[in-house]
Amino acid sequence: xxxxxxxxxSVVEEMLHGMAVSQPQYVTKLEGFNVMVRTTQKKxxxxxxxxxxxxxxxxxxGYVGKGxxxxxxxxxxFTSPTPDQIYExxxxxxxxxxxxxxxxxxxxxxxxxxxxxEMAEADGITVEKVVTQDDVAVENSTWTTGxxxxxxxxxxxxxxxxxAEMGASLTEVKQTAENVIANERSMGMAILPCTVPAAGKPxxxxxxxxxxxxxxxxxxxxTHREKIQxxxxxxxxxxxxxxxxxxxxxxxxxxxxxxxxxxxxLMELYIVSGKVQAILQEKGIQMVKTYVGNYMTSLEMAxxxxxxxxxxxxxxxxxxxxxxxxxxxxx
Amino acid sequence: xxxxxxxxxxxGQAVIDNKVFLTELDQAIGDGDHGINxxxxxxxxxxxIDALQDDTDFSTVLKTVGMALISSVGGAAGPLYGTAFxxxxxxxxxxxxIDVVTAKTMLDAAIKGIQDRGKAQKGEKTMLDAxxxxxxxxxxxxxDGKDSRACLSAAVQAAADGVEYTKTIxxxxxxxxxxxxRSIGHQDPGATSSTIMLEAVCKVLK
Numbered sequence: 001x002x003x004x005x006x007x008x009x010s011v012v013e014e015m016l017h018g019m020a021v022s023q024p025q026y027v028t029k030l031e032g033f034n035v036m037v038r039t040t041q042k043k044x045x046x047x048x049x050x051x052x053x054x055x056x057x058x059x060x061x062g063y064v065g066k067g068x069x070x071x072x073x074x075x076x077x078f079t080s081p082t083p084d085q086i087y088e089x090x091x092x093x094x095x096x097x098x099x100x101x102x103x104x105x106x107x108x109x110x111x112x113x114x115x116x117x118e119m120a121e122a123d124g125i126t127v128e129k130v131v132t133q134d135d136v137a138v139e140n141s142t143w144t145t146g147x148x149x150x151x152x153x154x155x156x157x158x159x160x161x162x163x164a165e166m167g168a169s170l171t172e173v174k175q176t177a178e179n180v181i182a183n184e185r186s187m188g189m190a191i192l193p194c195t196v197p198a199a200g201k202p203x204x205x206x207x208x209x210x211x212x213x214x215x216x217x218x219x220x221x222x223t224h225r226e227k228i229q230x231x232x233x234x235x236x237x238x239x240x241x242x243x244x245x246x247x248x249x250x251x252x253x254x255x256x257x258x259x260x261x262x263x264x265x266l267m268e269l270y271i272v273s274g275k276v277q278a279i280l281q282e283k284g285i286q287m288v289k290t291y292v293g294n295y296m297t298s299l300e301m302a303x304x305x306x307x308x309x310x311x312x313x314x315x316x317x318x319x320x321x322x323x324x325x326x327x328x329x330x331x
Numbered sequence: 332x333x334x335x336x337x338x339x340x341x342x343g344q345a346v347i348d349n350k351v352f353l354t355e356l357d358q359a360i361g362d363g364d365h366g367i368n369x370x371x372x373x374x375x376x377x378x379x380i381d382a383l384q385d386d387t388d389f390s391t392v393l394k395t396v397g398m399a400l401i402s403s404v405g406g407a408a409g410p411l412y413g414t415a416f417x418x419x420x421x422x423x424x425x426x427x428x429i430d431v432v433t434a435k436t437m438l439d440a441a442i443k444g445i446q447d448r449g450k451a452q453k454g455e456k457t458m459l460d461a462x463x464x465x466x467x468x469x470x471x472x473x474x475d476g477k478d479s480r481a482c483l484s485a486a487v488q489a490a491a492d493g494v495e496y497t498k499t500i501x502x503x504x505x506x507x508x509x510x511x512x513r514s515i516g517h518q519d520p521g522a523t524s525s526t527i528m529l530e531a532v533c534k535v536l537k
Contacts, residue, residue: 053405076371078362079405107505108406111448115401115410138509145508198367203358218362220506 001195003300008197012054012074019061023326026065034074034081035089036061041070046164046173047093050102050157051086052109053078055196056217059154059296062327068161069102069325077196077299078218080108086116090125098126098170100177102156104149105133106218128170130177132156134186134307136241137214137223150217151259151296152184152307155319158328162321176318183310185245187238190215190303191228192263213237217261217298231268235275238306243283247310250284255319257307258290262297264304269293272304288316295327332428333535335392336380343373345531346524353527356520360507365408365520372404372412389429393420393437407505408521411445411458418444431479434536435469438486442466449504456502456514458521461493465529483533490526497522 005011012034019036020029027036035051050060051073060072070093075081090099099120103113110131117127134152160177168176191211193202196219203219206212211229214222229237248254258273260266269292280287288311296305311319323330346353346369353366376399380392393416401413422440423433442462451457468489472482495518502514505521 075405076368077364079364079368080407080409082402082405082409084402106407107449108409111407111410112405145504148509196363196367199354199358199363203363214509216362216506216509218506219358220362220509222509223511 001197001200003195003197005197008200011197012076015054015057016061016074019326026324026326027061030088030092033085033088035071035085035092036064036074037071037089037092038064038066038069040066041093041095042165043095044097045095045167046097046170047071047095047099048102048157048161048164048173049073049086049089049093049099050153051075051081051089052104052106053080053218055194055299056296058294058327060157063154063157063161063325065323065325067165067321067323067325067330068157068328077198080106080112083112083115083119086113087119090116090120090127091123094120094125098128100160100164100170100173101127101129102153102160102177103129103131104153105131105146106148107145126170128174130156130174130181132181134181134184135216136185136187136245137216148216150186150188151257151305152180152186152309154295154328155184155255155257155307155309156180158323159315159318161323162318165321176314179312179315180309183247183315184307185242185247186257186305186307187241188215188217188259188261188303188305189213189222189234189238190261190301192300192302194219194262194299194301196299215301215303217296219298219301231271232275235272235306236279239276239279242306242308248283248285248308251286253286253288253311253316254280255309255311256280256287256290257295258292259296259305259307260294261301261303261305262294263300263302266293269304272306276306289319334385335387335389336383336385338532338535339376339380339392339396341535342528342531343376345527346370346373349524349527353520353524356518356523360502360510360514360517361520362506364406365524368404368406368408369412369524372400372409375399375403389426390420390424393417393423407449408524411449411521414444414448415441429536431469431473431482434483435466435473438462438466438469451504454500455504456497456500456507456519456522457504458519458525460497460519461490461522461525461529464489464493480537483537487526487530487533490529494518494522494526
């Protein structure tokens, strides 16, 4: 394993320290906890807390700041954080208007965040939860734990964050988040694996000419493997699966995210995005804004995901509202 | 009668010794962190129980184990095993000695804790597929009037058989469920770590 780290056992701690001392105008690390909090908190605003396993940077610490999250909790690599950590984050950012937890749909994340919410509620803090589940790769049926939450989660941070920044109530912010969740879908794929530092070797092996479709963001296997296709072929496959959901129609306005999983060059993401735009144009779907880059990665996995979000007037305004965070700046 | 602290040490050591094995199982059908997380959890457990008196009762020791796991393991295993140990602690409150009947009560309380927290059932390819058969085998041996040694052996054997069984079925819970049919042929990491723990407990209790 070749990485630029000091000790595999302290990657998370050192990363958080690095963030805090590099970007103190945005974030502070909570003493004794793996939690990043917004340096300039707004009293009386609904607080947004998210997080999950580390290894998805900039998710989620990179989105702590104005117009997005108030706190992000970092678990061990690819491991959801523990309830005590999340509970500290909740306590640190609640200013009386309540807290919304934005949770990605993984068994561990849901259980740990739920336990933390119980602890905070016992203290009298009002806590609401939303669970992101944008990944269409895995079927949402009684035979699975439901769809996974992937890059689309960042759009929830942005839009719910804007709503909270405007001074909306906890109920309204939650409703807005649910609206995003209902209208966004994503699909990903990978061509090279990632290596968890503590494990020391890649999470899986792909042959030189293979790609894995429906790859998640933890190195967990996707839906199937096949011979690697061209960028256009890959984009077509991902977008087709998203469009098959039946949510996006001729005349609809959408936001698009072409997300890199960590090791894929921006060059390749733009090639994919070019094809995505062509498909949308073919279908008469209007692109309002596209985000291309590394928004929710999986260490050094090579691959990408595409996300579509159908926009109504309110979602559009909130999406385009300003935000100022380490990883997402918008005027 | 073995002391609670020593029993926990044996269980924790068995998990730590199997860190790489459990991680490899989890790489096949999960995200490759089960061994790493459980080993870290038990290292924290050792720190916490070292601070306890040597003759601390089982209930207090197990509660300490549960809290330590919840706050250090993370993922799904943390809440599930943490809750399991907390419930087992509740089931042996005020007991200075653990006989095989109490052991079964504790195991059943742990199983219920896991079901309450994780909402899984038998047959979904999880840790329950080792633990529930272990409890059933223990119950049957007790009813048959077998001695404690035999009851514990039956429990361990049933858990091991449960692990083998998980190879044959499809996962419908946790990350393995994303694999659908591809999860068949792989044993469940959680069922495996449960069996490793049961084996270690039964070894020291005999």
